[in-house]
Amino acid sequence: xxxRLEAQRPAVAVARHWxxxxxxxxxxxxxxxxVVELLTSELVSNAVLHGPRQGWVTVQAIRQNAQxxxxxxxxxxxxxxVRTTDADVPGGQGMRLVDQLSSAWxxxxxxTGKAVWFRLRI
Numbered sequence: 001x002x003x004r005l006e007a008q009r010p011a012v013a014v015a016r017h018w019x020x021x022x023x024x025x026x027x028x029x030x031x032x033x034x035v036v037e038l039l040t041s042e043l044v045s046n047a048v049l050h051g052p053r054q055g056w057v058t059v060q061a062i063r064q065n066a067q068x069x070x071x072x073x074x075x076x077x078x079x080x081x082v083r084t085t086d087a088d089v090p091g092g093q094g095m096r097l098v099d100q101l102s103s104a105w106x107x108x109x110x111x112t113g114k115a116v117w118f119r120l121r122i
Contacts, residue, residue: 001062007048007055007074015044015059019070022061028068032120035101036061039118040070042094046116047074055113063122067103071117079107080116 003018005011019040023033040059047057051074058073082095098105102118 001060003059005044005057005059007051007053007057009048011048011057012041012044015057015072016041019059019061023068026061026063026068028063028120028122032068032122035120036068036070039098039101040072042097043070043072043080043116043118046080046094047072047076050074050078050080051076051113066122067119068122069117069119071108071115073113073115075113077109077113079109079114 001022003015005014016037020033020037023036028036044057044059051057055075060069060071060073062069062071080095082099083093098118103121105116105118108115108117
C-alpha cells in the first residue's frame with residue numbers, strides 16, 4: 001500500500017490516519033496501531049521539516065508474515081539523526097522514539113533522495 005503527499009504539514013495527519021487504517025486492515029494487534037501511528041508521524045514530520053519545500057513524501061506500509069514495515073520517502077539525501085539530548089529537551093526526539101520503539105529501522109539512499117523505514121514485529 002502506498003500514499004503520496006505534498007511535503008506540507010497536513011501530510012503528517014493524513015499519513016498517520018492512513019497508516020493506522022492500513023494497520024487495522026492488515027489485522028495488527030490493536031496495541032500496535034498507536035505505535036505505527038506515532039512512528040509514522042515522526043518520519044513524515046522529519047520529511048516535511050527537512051526535505052525540499054516543494055517536494056513530496058511517499059508512505060508505504062507492508063505486512064510480511066510477522067512483520068509490519070513502514071517506509072517514508074522524501075527528496076532529501078540527508079539521513080536522519082538519533083539525537084542524544086535529554087528526553088526533557090523539547091524537539092528532536094522523533095528518531096529516538098523510532099529507535100526505541102521499533103524492532104528495526106534504517107535508511108536507503110538513492111539518486112532522488114532517501115527512504116527511512118521502521119519495522120515492528122507482530
